[in-house]
Amino acid sequence: MKKLLAPLLAATLGLTLLSGLPAGAAQAGETRADARPAAAARWHAAWGAAPQLPATGFTANWSQEGFSRQTLRQVVRVTEDGDRVRIRLSNAYGTSPLAVTGATVARTATGAAVEPGSVRHLTFGGSRSASVPARGELRSDPARLGLGRLESVTVTLYLAGTTGPATFHSQAWADSYRAEGDHRADTGGDAFTARSQSWYYLSGVEVSGGTPPRKGGVVLFGDSITDSFGSTPNANRRYSDALAERIDRPVVNSGIGGNLVLNDSAWYGERATARFRRDALDQPGVTTVALLQGLNDIGYSEAALKPDPQPTYKPSPVVTSAELIAAYRELIDAAHARGVRVVGSTLLPFKGTSHWGPTAERTSAEVNHWIRTSGEFDAVVDFARLLADPKDPQALDPRYAYADRLHPDDAGYRVMAEAVAPLL
Incomplete structure (x- = not known):
């Protein structure tokens, strides 16, 4: 089975896993660093989606066209509670780095709307912007946001540049939303006029601090x-x-x-x-x-x-x-x-x-x-x-x-x- 084992090992080559804590004190509404030592924080995958190559799907999707000066809002349901949350972004099938201008997490209200007061700006190594390497992935820093088990969380990405074709998961069985311009901190959903039933770049939501x-x-x-x-x-x-x-x-x-x-x-x-x-x-x-x-x-x-x-x-x-x-x-x-x-x-x-x-x-x-x-x-x-x-x-x-x-x-x-x- 050497022929099969080789691609299993090769799948991890070039994979970049970056996670860190923001430097300094967080501002209001920003990510707060996990105060506990990193070794003490136990993280659990609470939601995930397997990344795929950009492709035509059974339903229309945005993977081949990608995004440019647009905000992408995605709603997922977590299967574990916690008081800290971080996301995992995948650029596994990207041929160039993915520039993320900014990202937020919030508790879901209805549709593309989120609960007022729950929006948290994510950071990546202390910065609100991030670059996800080609064929790699990136974890955000932890954000303090209490989530209950089986509660929905909304992840919003603002992509100011032109991404090119997007790593995605074709069959989400849930609506994702797109808006023109920067609407990452919006609590209302009116700006999100386009819908798709796929997930893009988001491959995981992880929680810590809940019931083990x-x-x-x-x-x-x-x-x-x-x-x-x-x-x-x-x-x-x-x-x-x-x-x-x-x-x-x-x-x-x-x-x-x-x-x-x-x-x-x-x-x-x-x-x-x-x-x-x-x-x-x-x-x-x-x-x-x-x-x-x-x-x-x-x-x-x-x-x-x-x-x-x-x-x-x-x-x-x-x-x-x-x-x-x-x-x-x-x-x-x-x-x-x-x-x-x-x-x-x-x-x-x-x-x-x-x-x-x-x-x-x-x-x-x-x-x-x-x-x-x-x-x-x-x-x-x-x-x-x-x-x-x-x-x-x-x-x-x-x-x-x-x-x-x-x-x-x-x-x-x-x-x-x-x-x-x-x-x-």
């Missing part, structure tokens, strides 16, 4: 099912949301719609073996990863044979169960080397979809048998049986299926969360 989680954080790692395609937009009904509502632990969603285990995709991100460390193991405070991935590797070759195939379902080689199992083992080994547990998930039923065919049927059965019986995962949740149609176990139960019969709906994601919660 008893077992550490959980990362859900996978493809569009983990990313929660088919969930209701702007309603926090993703698989990760349903899980966070059921366990008293931070939950980070590191799914990418369309993602593959074994191959990179121009539309759907770096392969799982290349991004696993960045998007799962490097999340602060993580102790468990729940892995659900492989259906696209199996199904894209079948979809390519259908009439009018989806042009983004590439690459689409025929993948064997042995190849997928070898990759799963590599991910398990990488996690265990960090002391992180891995919960395996069987692939959901998908008969009747574009991904279904004779080869996919055989390969998915072989993969699911190995996941159930190998004993190599620390625990296993059997979604294949749990979500199967009682009348046809190879198809998704209509009670839990989105219109495409490939993805669950809100009810299906709740059932998944209920099943995996006791194993974490």
